[in-house]
Amino acid sequence: MEQVLDVYQRPYAEHYPVVCLDESPKQLISASRTPLKSSKGTTLYDSEYVRHSLVQIYMLFEPLAGKRTVELRQSNNRLEWAKVVADMVEKQYAAATKITLVQDNLKAHKPAALYEVFEPQRAKAILDKIEFVFTPKHGSWLNMAEIEFSVLKRQVTKHRMADKQLLAQHIECWQRERNQKQVKANWHFQTNDARIKLRKLYPTI
Incomplete structure (x- = not known):
């Protein structure tokens, strides 16, 4: 936990970005009955719906730059994770010297x-540009990408969508608007706070 909190105290450095990675599933569904409009203009859905495919949403969030990149994938296994990480290193942060990647300690997050x-040469070149920092067990709340997922859920993914392309379009608009505004994370929880508020997690000496 303290390692993660120390990383969050680093000042912004363009060529040494701190990026948070997280993923979340989204069930694509459609209404089985025609939705109704309420007197307030909101859409009312019947409790019944039709399930379609399940997609995985990957969130890459650079909190000090106010930059986020969202990708849709078919699964959240280690191979898809590797492709997302490679895209981050080789395309999104190609000019970076070293990337600190904060993520949950999941089985799929294996370098x-x-x-x-x-190929081995390419794999090593990608890994050489990354410093991995993992949140502790039951400590995924330390991953600031979850903050962005919370906003994305309230503004986009809480709505019913049956089509992956439609979901991607909505997410792209959301991402572009927040990146243009450079919306950053307002993180205040520091190591000293943890030692007071979470003192029962520390051993008694």
Whole structure:
């Protein structure tokens, strides 16, 4: 936990970005009955719906730059994770010297997966540009990408959508608007706060 909090105290450095990565599933569904409009203009859906495919939403969030990139994938296994990480290093942050990547400590988040997807030279070149920082078990709330997911859910993904392309269009508009405004994370929780508020997690000496 303290390692993550120390990373969040670093000043902004263009060529040494701190990026938070998280993923979340989204069930694509459609209404089985025609939705109704309320007197207030809101859409009322019947409790019944038709399930379609399930997609995984990957969120890359650079809190100090107010930059986020959202990608839709078919699954959240280690191979898809490796492709997302490679895209981050080679395209989105190609000019970076070193990227600090904060993420949950999940089975799918394994650096060795890069070698299953890419040739050894390319896999190593990608990994050499990353400093991995993992949130502790039951500590995923320390991942600031969850803050962006919360906003995305309230503004976009809470709505019923049956089509992946439609979902991607809505997310793209949301992402573009927030990036243009450079919406950053207002993170205040620091190591000293943790030692007071979470003192029962520390051993008694």
